[in-house]
Amino acid sequence: MLAEDKKRAAFRALEDRILNGEGRASPEQRACAFSNVGLSRPLDGLLGKVATRPTQVTDADFAAARAAGFSEDELFELVICAAVGQSARLYDAGLAALADAVAGEEDG
């Protein structure tokens, strides 16, 4: 692990802001959107697509979430949390695989 990686630090700063900073959606909702776990209907439709099949998001997904009482600003935040959350999982998976590969080389 390199001591100082400004790129990773900047990503963690973004993560920390959207999860723990001030927002219209509650920190609990933002955490669920980020992890794509424990979302209630119909929010799970919109945010699940953002995480795993974003090309399939439609106006109807937003309309369903609005009809369930979520404001546009809450949806703005929750969509961002879902997108950054999936990217964080990819980033972590890549870094873990890299660490494994390097550890293997050092052992061998």
Place this chain on the structure above:
Amino acid sequence: MRPDVLNRGYGPGTRLLFALIRLLSRQPVPDAAKLVFYRPDFYGSRAKEFTHEAMRGPSAWSAGDRELMAAYVSQANENAFCVGAHSATARQAYQDEPKVAAVLADLESAPVEDGLRATLRMLGKLTREGKVGAEDMRQVLAAGVSRQQVEDALAVCAAFNTTNRLADAFGFEVLSPEGFEAGAKYLLKRGYR
């Protein structure tokens, strides 16, 4: 864009700036640029900082290489807006249109160095499948790519997996070829901050 607040939720200073950009570039303001001005304290400020660091911060990869990675990841996510924007930027950075087109058409036969090819292959797999293993990484390292370069490439991958998702969810409008060229010129001159 959707929700509608992303079309109308800007203050007078920001609207003036958008008007100035339209006037100077003679192109509409790209939705990717508008998004970072909406409640910038929530997302835009830190997103710009991270994306700039990933795309223009210190790295053994050139800006052109990283723009090509951005285009390649965006293609894996089937995101037309970001493929258009970052293939245009990679073409201008490299001053090599055929090279960028070849990578996006068929990575394995494209005229690029083995290290860049192996890195793009790994980023494509991670983006499409959501996972990679140590063996995938060993292949990248064996092609002459340093550990730090792999980390740098993963930062580009994270930045564009985020942006691709937001482009789809918020419904970014795909620009004309002239619009993408104007955006590319700006991104090479000024970066992402």
